């Protein structure tokens with residue numbers, strides 16, 4: 001028997017179709033997607049734009065109903081998925097009429113914690129999330145990196161032990177993005193939640209993850225699964241090492257092939 005912990009989340013044969021409406025034809029967004037997430041694991045999904053990454057996360061968050069397949073949490077299919085897993089959408093969705101502090105407490109409040117207690121809990125985490133001193137600022141007065149950290153803190157505070165993060169650093173410049181990667185690893189190493197992160201960035205996926213899934217095609221499906229045998233804790237210097245470059249090449253090969261196929265299909 002292997003010493004691996006049991007799967008926390010099992011995704012079995014998920015497919016998704018967006019129904020046709022008066023202006024758009026039906027879209028088959030995902031086909032037969034299966035994988036599992038073990039307790040405390042950090043897994044990333046990389047794939048080109050439009051391959052269905054957000055669709056997959058929305059289904060796992062319970063916001064979309066799959067056209068086929070099922071999801072099991074600790075071996076059981078939950079009657080209701082909505083609210084079971086923490087979800088950070090692709091856009092940070094901070095509410096402009098709530099201060100930073102009141103934005104990050106939202107998940108706690110929705111779960112029934114009173115606002116004063118929720119604020120107390122959130123204040124303890126502001127430092128770790130680089131937001132100390134900014135709790136009374138409006139979201140419009142925060143930098144892009146701060147907004148993303150506030151959205152992440154809101155997701156962390158919602159108290160779920162599986163987090164779905166959709167391009168959490170998507171809106172950031174390259175240097176801030178790099179700093180945020182190291183920071184996220186620090187936060188994850190502190191309490192080892194199970195994380196499924198979506199990104200376009202192969203280096204980001206490798207640096208952060210225990211495993212990387214490559215998703216391609218329309219409808220999207222998983223074409224490659226790569227174990228990342230890099231030791232932890234990880235520092236940014238790792239990305240300059242030959243072993244890292246070799247792993248990166250293994251991920252880029254199927255993505256290049258996908259890009260080539262798309263161009264061929266698109267050519268007149």
Ligand SMILES: Nc1ncnc2c1ncn2[C@@H]1O[C@H](COP(=O)(O)OP(=O)(O)OP(=O)(O)O)[C@@H](O)[C@H]1O
Nearest residue numbers: 018027029047048049050051052053054055056090
């Ligand atoms: N609400 C919707 N109605 C109809 N089609 C949709 C809807 N949302 C997404 N799609 C389609 O489903 C497919 C997958 O979209 P999705 O947003 O999941 O891709 P993605 O991999 O997250 O892309 P990106 O990397 O650009 O965020 C695309 O073809 C998209 O046009």
Ligand SMILES: [Mg+2]
Nearest residue numbers: 053054055090
């Ligand atoms: Mg997306």
